[in-house]
Amino acid sequence: MTTYKSTQPTAHKKLVIKLGGSMLASLTDTFFDEIKKLKAAGAEIVIVHGGGPAINQALKERKINTYTHNGIRVTNEDAISIVTGTLIGTVNPYLTGRLNRAGIPAVGLNGEDGTLIECTYLDQDTYGYVGHIESINIDLLEQLQKIDYIPVVACIGATIDGTALNINGDTVASEIALEWGADELLLVTDTPGVKFHEETVEELTPEQIDLWILSGDIYGGMIPKVRAAVECLESGIPQVNIVNDSLEGTSILGKKVLV
Numbered sequence: 001m002t003t004y005k006s007t008q009p010t011a012h013k014k015l016v017i018k019l020g021g022s023m024l025a026s027l028t029d030t031f032f033d034e035i036k037k038l039k040a041a042g043a044e045i046v047i048v049h050g051g052g053p054a055i056n057q058a059l060k061e062r063k064i065n066t067y068t069h070n071g072i073r074v075t076n077e078d079a080i081s082i083v084t085g086t087l088i089g090t091v092n093p094y095l096t097g098r099l100n101r102a103g104i105p106a107v108g109l110n111g112e113d114g115t116l117i118e119c120t121y122l123d124q125d126t127y128g129y130v131g132h133i134e135s136i137n138i139d140l141l142e143q144l145q146k147i148d149y150i151p152v153v154a155c156i157g158a159t160i161d162g163t164a165l166n167i168n169g170d171t172v173a174s175e176i177a178l179e180w181g182a183d184e185l186l187l188v189t190d191t192p193g194v195k196f197h198e199e200t201v202e203e204l205t206p207e208q209i210d211l212w213i214l215s216g217d218i219y220g221g222m223i224p225k226v227r228a229a230v231e232c233l234e235s236g237i238p239q240v241n242i243v244n245d246s247l248e249g250t251s252i253l254g255k256k257v258l259v
């Protein structure tokens with residue numbers, strides 16, 4: 001079975017790579033080799049990461065219960081300090097450190113750094129401390145590209161008065177890709193692409209996505225991922241792919257426009 005493989009970057013291709021929390025703990029050297037190849041070929045890269053499993057573990061240790069609504073973690077006052085502590089204090093330095101030690105210059109950021117992700121509350125009554133992105137400091141991301149640093153962005157935004165808010169990692173990656181005008185968005189997860197009956201599919205249409213969600217062949221955390229992918233394509237990102245840490249997987253196709 002052939003699968004999508006992201007290996008043909010052109011000079012100055014702008015890539016946003018989102019690393020899912022599901023695969024961060026088992027991130028192999030293969031991923032860092034792939035990043036080196038992309039950089040050597042001239043790609044400009046922004047990395048965004050999640051950290052769902054690490055957050056779940058930290059909340060469990062403190063006996064704080066949370067639940068999700070529409071794939072979004074309802075984040076109360078107790079939970080937000082654990083979410084920010086885990087993403088900014090543990091996951092972000094772990095990933096940034098591994099990149100630097102692999103010889104890939106990287107700098108860790110969250111929404112407050114350089115006013116990177118300014119947000120308002122998504123819907124405080126329903127979701128608590130969850131952010132809706134209002135603006136992204138693209139200039140900061142571009143300045144870092146000029147000095148050859150990869151920005152490594154934790155999915156935490158900040159309100160205008162400095163309150164940290166939790167944002168889904170796929171959402172942050174999609175918004176950065178759209179604002180920056182990225183050529184490609186790679187959603188890296190713990191499975192090589194989207195599977196149908198155990199086989200990775202090379203290309204996936206929006207029609208198949210709808211059908212497979214209904215049939216249960218796409219479920220759980222893959223649902224917001226494929227939906228975000230289609231939305232990005234519709235908003236103008238030329239390529240969106242769901243891949244594993246070898247950057248192999250499934251290319252998501254946009255909706256066909258009938259003329």
Ligand SMILES: Nc1ncnc2c1ncn2[C@@H]1O[C@H](COP(=O)(O)OP(=O)(O)O)[C@@H](O)[C@H]1O
Binds near residue numbers: 022189193
């Ligand atoms: N059709 C599918 N193909 C592949 N994975 C799927 C599919 N449907 C559901 N999944 C699940 O989605 C998971 C990835 O989503 P999630 O755990 O939220 O990832 P991440 O933490 O990387 O954002 C996979 O590990 C798998 O269990």
Ligand SMILES: CC(=O)N[C@@H](CCC(=O)OP(=O)(O)O)C(=O)O
Binds near residue numbers: 049052055130168
């Ligand atoms: C608001 C919201 O749901 N935030 C997510 C942020 C982490 C994330 O997105 O992690 P993954 O990449 O592992 O999915 C959360 O609290 O889990």
